[in-house]
Amino acid sequence: MSEETVALYLKSIEDCYLKELPVKIISIEEDGYILDRTIMHYEGGGQPGDRGKLIIGDKEVFIVNVIKRRNRIVHLAKELVEGKEGILKLDWERRYEIMKMHTLQHAISALLYDKHGIKTIQSQVYKGYGEILLEREIYDLEDEFYLINEMAREVKRYSIQKENLNPSLLKRCNLERLPKSLTKVSIVEIDGIDKCACAGTHVKNTSEIGKYWLRTMGRRIEFGKF
């Protein structure tokens, strides 16, 4: 968590759908803005940083990426315009595609663990594409892996205190990788399929993922939008 910037998309699944937000500018760094709150995801956890605009008065500043640096969320800007407040606008078209792929990744990783006991070591999603690195090889996947959108499962997000985390409910997740300073953990739950601690953004229902392709390449699984 950042010390200053509240990341609204961590609160609930509905907040992952915020496209525009009035913000206060806390400080201006050499390459970007620190804001009081944000709807933009910062790069990390297998999901790219968001892009968009910060409108300051009658000026538009392009936000080219969002990163975490020295525990601060920095909205990297193409140019810097002075100001105390602004309106943050997300490149929603890009972000929504990333949300679909991220949700699909959770479901695939969960099915792999449930059906084959295979853990995901690493995953990365992009706009319309994603990949998962597994601890061991697999070549044949059941039909369910190709029907995650058709299953139309609801997705929820909620926070729980770290000490109340039941590790047995979060088997496939690497909880050791969570920052030690974290007191609350954001859980993303896909009804009947998965529960995982995650700071990324996701869709409300797996039906939103739409048509996708999926292929196994041994220890690597690739998937993408049709």
Ligand SMILES: [Zn+2]
């Ligand atoms: Zn996630």
